[in-house]
Amino acid sequence: MTSLMVVSSLILIVSVAMTMVGKGGGNFYVVILALANVPMHEAATTGQFILFSASIAAMAIFQKNKSVSWKLAVLIGTSTALSALLGGYFSHLFSGLSLKMIFAAMLFISGIVMLVPVSSSLSRTRRRFGSISVQSGGEVYPVDLLIALPTAVLAGFGSGMVGVSGGSFLVPLMVLACRVPMHTAVGTASTLIAATALMGFTGHAVQGDFNPSWAVPLAAVTILGGILGGRLSLKTKPKHLKQLFAYTNWLAAVFMIVNALQTGRGG
Numbered sequence: 001m002t003s004l005m006v007v008s009s010l011i012l013i014v015s016v017a018m019t020m021v022g023k024g025g026g027n028f029y030v031v032i033l034a035l036a037n038v039p040m041h042e043a044a045t046t047g048q049f050i051l052f053s054a055s056i057a058a059m060a061i062f063q064k065n066k067s068v069s070w071k072l073a074v075l076i077g078t079s080t081a082l083s084a085l086l087g088g089y090f091s092h093l094f095s096g097l098s099l100k101m102i103f104a105a106m107l108f109i110s111g112i113v114m115l116v117p118v119s120s121s122l123s124r125t126r127r128r129f130g131s132i133s134v135q136s137g138g139e140v141y142p143v144d145l146l147i148a149l150p151t152a153v154l155a156g157f158g159s160g161m162v163g164v165s166g167g168s169f170l171v172p173l174m175v176l177a178c179r180v181p182m183h184t185a186v187g188t189a190s191t192l193i194a195a196t197a198l199m200g201f202t203g204h205a206v207q208g209d210f211n212p213s214w215a216v217p218l219a220a221v222t223i224l225g226g227i228l229g230g231r232l233s234l235k236t237k238p239k240h241l242k243q244l245f246a247y248t249n250w251l252a253a254v255f256m257i258v259n260a261l262q263t264g265r266g267g
Helices: 002-021 026-035 040-064 070-093 096-113 120-125 145-162 167-177 182-205 212-235 238-266
Strands: 131-136 139-144
Touching: 002 026, 002 040, 002 182, 002 212, 002 238, 026 040, 040 182, 040 212, 070 131, 070 145, 070 167, 070 182, 096 145, 096 167, 096 238, 131 182, 139 145, 145 167, 167 182, 167 238, 182 212, 182 238
Parallel strands: none
Antiparallel strands: 131 139
């Protein structure tokens, strides 16, 4: 019981912080569960289940505020899913150390680009060939597919290659390439993460790795975290959300590099 309470507290903190910036936090959930001596397959299954719970709760908050673009979710989701399949297929061409370093580099870069100023007024007034209209909060934003689609394919390929859901790259993709507001990017990312987590959980669960004694109470915790994180996100200035996103990406990159170097020395 004590172990579950400690894990619940840590996961609540992670779910609030990660939901605020649309990153999911699935990797953190698995690490926390593994440190609590939960078997790895069960930890992965539980991690996907509670990630889905948090994302659905956050999505409901963002949707109520009209900060979810379903058109963009389908466009980005389809592009990244198909390219992630190719990335996973070609990942065997790289060593484990190389993949970790590639992942760390992607995290650093996505953190940097999140701090690049974006002129939202320019994105609203210009409409060119090859663009689609995305509505958010009463405003209409033209998304240039000639920029968005290639960027989505690259992000999906990289995510699939290193074996992550892509939460750390979806938000920069939508903010920089699609030029939608930060809150819309976070809300739409929550929708995509929920879909990915549901598929991942289903794949694990059919193998018999679902333990409701841990998963159900932790799901309740992440639902609370998703609601709190969503509300805090909507109340936080986009500039501060971008900074939080960048800092957490850089922190994760440092941990990944340290882990890669330790694994390399151990091997």
